[in-house]
Amino acid sequence: MAAKRILFISRSELVSPLHAQFKAHDCQAMVVEDRVSAMKVIDGRKADLVFTLPSLPGYRAQDLLDTLHQSDNPLPVIVFTDKGSAEEARLYMEMGAQDYWLCPLTWEKVQAALPAEAPPAPASQARPRDVAIIGSHPSVARVLALARQVAASKATVLISGESGTGKEMFARFIHIHSGRENGPFVAVNCAALPEHLLESELFGHEKGAFTGAISRKLGKFELASGGTLLLDEISEMALPLQAKLLRALQEGEIDRVGGVETVKVDVRVLATTNRNLEQSVEKGEFRQDLFYRLNVIPLRLPPLSQRGEDVLLLADFFMRRYVREYGLGALRLSDEARDWLLAHDWPGNVRELQNLMERAVLLAGNGPVRPVHFLMDGQEWSPDEQRGDEPGEGPDGVTPDRAAAISFEEGGRIPTIQEMEMQLIMKSLDRTSGNRTKASELLGISVRTLRNKLGEYRKIGLDIP
Ligand SMILES: Nc1ncnc2c1ncn2[C@@H]1O[C@H](COP(=O)(O)OP(=O)(O)OP(=O)(O)O)[C@@H](O)[C@H]1O
Ligand SMILES: [Mg+2]
Numbered sequence: 001m002a003a004k005r006i007l008f009i010s011r012s013e014l015v016s017p018l019h020a021q022f023k024a025h026d027c028q029a030m031v032v033e034d035r036v037s038a039m040k041v042i043d044g045r046k047a048d049l050v051f052t053l054p055s056l057p058g059y060r061a062q063d064l065l066d067t068l069h070q071s072d073n074p075l076p077v078i079v080f081t082d083k084g085s086a087e088e089a090r091l092y093m094e095m096g097a098q099d100y101w102l103c104p105l106t107w108e109k110v111q112a113a114l115p116a117e118a119p120p121a122p123a124s125q126a127r128p129r130d131v132a133i134i135g136s137h138p139s140v141a142r143v144l145a146l147a148r149q150v151a152a153s154k155a156t157v158l159i160s161g162e163s164g165t166g167k168e169m170f171a172r173f174i175h176i177h178s179g180r181e182n183g184p185f186v187a188v189n190c191a192a193l194p195e196h197l198l199e200s201e202l203f204g205h206e207k208g209a210f211t212g213a214i215s216r217k218l219g220k221f222e223l224a225s226g227g228t229l230l231l232d233e234i235s236e237m238a239l240p241l242q243a244k245l246l247r248a249l250q251e252g253e254i255d256r257v258g259g260v261e262t263v264k265v266d267v268r269v270l271a272t273t274n275r276n277l278e279q280s281v282e283k284g285e286f287r288q289d290l291f292y293r294l295n296v297i298p299l300r301l302p303p304l305s306q307r308g309e310d311v312l313l314l315a316d317f318f319m320r321r322y323v324r325e326y327g328l329g330a331l332r333l334s335d336e337a338r339d340w341l342l343a344h345d346w347p348g349n350v351r352e353l354q355n356l357m358e359r360a361v362l363l364a365g366n367g368p369v370r371p372v373h374f375l376m377d378g379q380e381w382s383p384d385e386q387r388g389d390e391p392g393e394g395p396d397g398v399t400p401d402r403a404a405a406i407s408f409e410e411g412g413r414i415p416t417i418q419e420m421e422m423q424l425i426m427k428s429l430d431r432t433s434g435n436r437t438k439a440s441e442l443l444g445i446s447v448r449t450l451r452n453k454l455g456e457y458r459k460i461g462l463d464i465p
Helices: 016-024 035-043 061-069 086-094 107-113 138-151 167-176 195-203 239-251 277-282 288-294 310-325 335-343 349-363 400-404 417-431 436-443 447-459
Strands: 004-009 027-032 049-052 077-081 099-102 157-160 185-189 228-232 253-255 262-264 268-273 297-300
Touching: 004 035, 016 027, 016 107, 027 035, 035 049, 035 061, 049 061, 061 077, 061 086, 061 310, 086 099, 086 310, 138 167, 138 297, 157 167, 167 185, 167 228, 167 268, 185 195, 195 239, 195 253, 239 253, 239 288, 277 288, 310 335, 310 349, 349 417, 417 436, 417 447, 436 447
Parallel strands: 004 027, 004 049, 049 077, 077 099, 157 268, 157 297, 185 228, 228 268
Antiparallel strands: 253 262
């Protein structure tokens, strides 16, 4: 076996207790305490695995992860720390860390993390990715603790909350922590189909059950067997179907439409609603017995406007995600942007914030993100407009060049991110007479990202200079 090379970006006293073990196992350990030395080892591809503390004077692990993420074949990085938190763990994993460990490091753990000689078998990656739920406000922490607590039971959970508060996300979280995570996660939107179609969608049908039923079809209950079934917008289900659902939940068996025998199913059921189901029960629109059956464990997600500074945590989280996705350089939020985010009332909740941050990341250029970059739906892009901050000029503001690259139809709908991105890219190519390198510099993205985008546009028939 070839010697293994491990880079530690750490204070040396945290690694020195392991030196004898490294030696005995033919492992080469390098310990550095600053970014420059670390990058020398990494750029020279002189390590197979990196361990890093979250920070050292003049160095932050998140910057390293940002840099590595942009490389073709990033080295695995494990963040280790003596004062950890679940929140921090999630953030680092989202940024691309392979793992997050608490001190002390032991040889057994380190050895287990060393990359195998042969590429790992696909089966070892079967475990679905965890869901990163961001938030530390007590109102969210409480719901998260409850979700974690009930995940492993088979109890039905009713997740309620306004649109965009994260109901589906919590449903996935419960699935992943349920012990059924290797089974399927199947979602059905009860508002999307008329009653008879929804019935066969849920319970399946036999061949010839109705006109158009040309073959047997398995319903979502059967497809979710061994896993989790999410009934989205349950309040919209018609009353007769509610009766059939209740039976399925109580008996653990279903009748296919047009079928003669019942089918046993092993499914954990979760439901979401953005209406107040108690009120629907009072109005006679929702069966009380079904409500009680579903509401065994109620999870109520608070609106984003009631989550205090979570807005900033989430904004930062989405900013990093989109910076990474678009291959841009690191960004930060200006103080004015933070004030703006805290003052906004978020009718579209987390989804609205997510969309807003995606647009802002694309508009902010080299940053920082300022309120002028927070285009609301229906608002037009105007670089001179001042929303409580300085006009778009100066070294880190929106340059007139960048602003001019985006043209919105007069009073029309707001373009999608993809359209806007395409416009920006085409405009910059135009300006640089098709020079990919110059265009990518102008856009603040890598040439590779640019080429990939152009490849996509070509596929959909766009003429690329
Ligand atoms: N706490 C959170 N941390 C990170 N991302 C979140 C969080 N809450 C929601 N999101 C993200 O916000 C978006 C909307 O969440 P989700 O789809 O779960 O909301 P929903 O309540 O089901 O909305 P709807 O009622 O419109 O169906 C998703 O992209 C989700 O990943
Ligand atoms: Mg949803």
